[in-house]
Amino acid sequence: NAGVTQTPKFRILKIGQSMTLQCTQDMNHNYMYWYRQDPGMGLKLIYYSVGAGITDKGEVPNGYNVSRSTTEDFPLRLELAAPSQTSVYFCASSGGTGRAPLHFGNGTRLTVT
Amino acid sequence: KQEVTQIPAALSVPEGENLVLNCSFTDSAIYNLQWFRQDPGKGLTSLLLIQSSQREQTSGRLNASLDKSSGRSTLYIAASQPGDSATYLCAVLPRVSNFGNEKLTFGTGTRLTIIP
Numbered sequence: 001n002a003g004v005t006q007t008p009k010f011r012i013l014k015i016g017q018s019m020t021l022q023c024t025q026d027m028n029h030n031y032m033y034w035y036r037q038d039p040g041m042g043l044k045l046i047y048y049s050v051g052a053g054i055t056d057k058g059e060v061p062n063g064y065n066v067s068r069s070t071t072e073d074f075p076l077r078l079e080l081a082a083p084s085q086t087s088v089y090f091c092a093s094s095g096g097t098g099r100a101p102l103h104f105g106n107g108t109r110l111t112v113t
Numbered sequence: 114k115q116e117v118t119q120i121p122a123a124l125s126v127p128e129g130e131n132l133v134l135n136c137s138f139t140d141s142a143i144y145n146l147q148w149f150r151q152d153p154g155k156g157l158t159s160l161l162l163i164q165s166s167q168r169e170q171t172s173g174r175l176n177a178s179l180d181k182s183s184g185r186s187t188l189y190i191a192a193s194q195p196g197d198s199a200t201y202l203c204a205v206l207p208r209v210s211n212f213g214n215e216k217l218t219f220g221t222g223t224r225l226t227i228i229p
Contacts, residue, residue: 033213041221099206107155
């Protein structure tokens with residue numbers, strides 16, 4: 001049971017480039033989340049999904065997009081990367097009623113230069 | 114807006130000591146409070162979840178308490194070991210939320226170092 005898997009682990013982008021951060025979970029969880037973690041700051045929610053085909057904005061959605069075509073996958077798309085998007089990105093999922101404990105992936109460390 | 118504070122930001126204690134990590138929150142109308150552990154370069158691992166109706170939860174050497182009226186939670190670690198070294202974060206889910214964790218507010222964490 002792999003849990004939540006994120007790829008890549010590290011990535012360096014130039015300003016203006018685009019990329020997709022991949023996230024997949026094998027626990028059949030309906031709820032999935034994307035967070036960013038900046039030094040000295042708490043985790044901030046970017047986007048979330050309550051099931052396949054349903055997504056919604058979190059606290060800091062600008063510059064990002066998501067899709068949820070299957071229960072397992074929840075990719076995060078960065079368009080026109082900016083230095084402000086340099087961060088560590090975490091994908092998480094939760095099952096049951098949705099308020100169950102979160103399961104996190106190991107993160108993607110992204111640098112935009 | 115809910116604010117979650119964890120003080121101190123870093124703590125070092127000798128191996129074998131019992132220790133307490135603190136978490137405070139500004140809005141007592143919560144659904145649950147969660148404690149997580151984060152190892153360097155890794156994601157967060159859920160340790161304990163306390164429902165608003167509960168006063169404490171225990172798992173092995175860990176005990177988390179909740180006092181909603183004072184807006185405080187503590188994580189007690191007994192007989193600390195070097196393997197306990199990590200960053201510990203708390204997070205609060207408000208009572209008024211939809212069906213998931215989308216309104217979970219995280220603290221910035223306490224980085225714990227256990228000295229052998």
